[in-house]
Amino acid sequence: MERIEQHASYGGYQEVWKHASSTLGCEMRFGLYLPNAALRGQKCPVLYWLSGLTCTEQNFITKAGAQRYAAEHGLIIVAPDTSPRGDDVPDDPGYDLGKGASFYINAAQEPWATHYRMYDYVVDELPALVEAEFPANGARAISGHSMGGHGALTIALRNPGRYRSVSAFSPIVAPTEVPWGRKAFRAYLGEDREVWKQYDTVELLKSAVERLPLLVDQGEGDEFLEEQLKPQLLRAACEAAAHPLRLNLRPGYDHSYYFISNFIGEHIAHHAGALR
């Protein structure tokens, strides 16, 4: 493991680390914000952030402005890359499949199955690494944007007890029902739609055993709202399952990091409350 960036920020450090991932069979990078409390040796809770299509570990750490709030609340933030990387890793010409588009699942179909195991990476390998190497106290939260919002919600729903809180910006809540998800799931998982359902928030809500409240922000000016995001399906699924949901529809806001930067402070405050 090697630190490749370190920038002072709000009394702590924004860093980038790289390491050899055994789960993914490639070298991976992740952003790490260490608040001042962590520098002083205090063990801190960790918020995991999953980014959206086309992103690397850089987008969130350079654009979201989360460091200010993480510093305020004494949170570590870990922001991994969005897929396996490297010359040996299969890719696709589309921006919505292959590198930068893992959908945070374990692929079952070739050529993807060897490297595309981001679900296991995010659930197991990355937290084990973080908790072994950094001053983390074992309390975890998870959030993300778009494809990463889908990742955060599905991972939290499938792993009761593992996260104290979960939130999402502009998440893909029903990937089995929308073009982005269908394309990716067909390639990564094959044609069996029953298999797809284990990675679909709306489906998972039907059998969720833990009532972890979902905090979701969605811009009403989002260019992907109607075709890909469909927050009304999330609302209906939560109502049907009596699952607690705070869905903030934000007039005028789009799918960009400008939207995330406006409301990341509220999400971090939400997580900090649960992580205390």
Next chain:
Amino acid sequence: MERIEQHASYGGYQEVWKHASSTLGCEMRFGLYLPNAALRGQKCPVLYWLSGLTCTEQNFITKAGAQRYAAEHGLIIVAPDTSPRGDDVPDDPGYDLGKGASFYINAAQEPWATHYRMYDYVVDELPALVEAEFPANGARAISGHSMGGHGALTIALRNPGRYRSVSAFSPIVAPTEVPWGRKAFRAYLGEDREVWKQYDTVELLKSAVERLPLLVDQGEGDEFLEEQLKPQLLRAACEAAAHPLRLNLRPGYDHSYYFISNFIGEHIAHHAGALR
């Protein structure tokens, strides 16, 4: 003139515009933040932001997190590109000459002299355009980073009465004395060092007619501190000229936008006070 981006942000809009610049002989882009007050038709003061080497109009608007503070204080922020652009514009293989590296001067040497007139663009054409097309009240401030900090300081010093306030992050304060400046000034201006002095903050301070206080933030962990930035020369020049200077040396901070994002709120508050 055409709007090519518009993103809701803190009750206003972060926009990007393009227009044909007569000064530069090419199409130019600039970022424009319009606070809520401007959307409601109120005329607002304008802060001009000049970015550093290699930047476009995107870096500041996506990474600095300035919108929050501009919204709070009711400021418009205009962030132009850092040089003329386009296939007809001469360039150089180095990152520190040609496109992305105008140094905000009017070039006198070929092949640069036709297009590289960013001083005139920033001082005259851009404010005239902004004040004609947007709800600007005529009150101006100027700031920038590194090469853009040099631009902000020299432009303010050379144009008494034109700006209510000036500030800079990590500015090149003595370009005639450091490698970045010497390389660029030799190419753009020729060998006569007397000509160079009209674009050098330390030199301009010797004859400044207006005592506009300079607010400067400089990271002490900045990788360019010793060779290119030399804030001690600024301090000495201000002391010699009895020119008011607030020089904040920030332990640990580097040359990146992480540094800017940490202190941009203080700079915007400073400008807002002067612009009221």
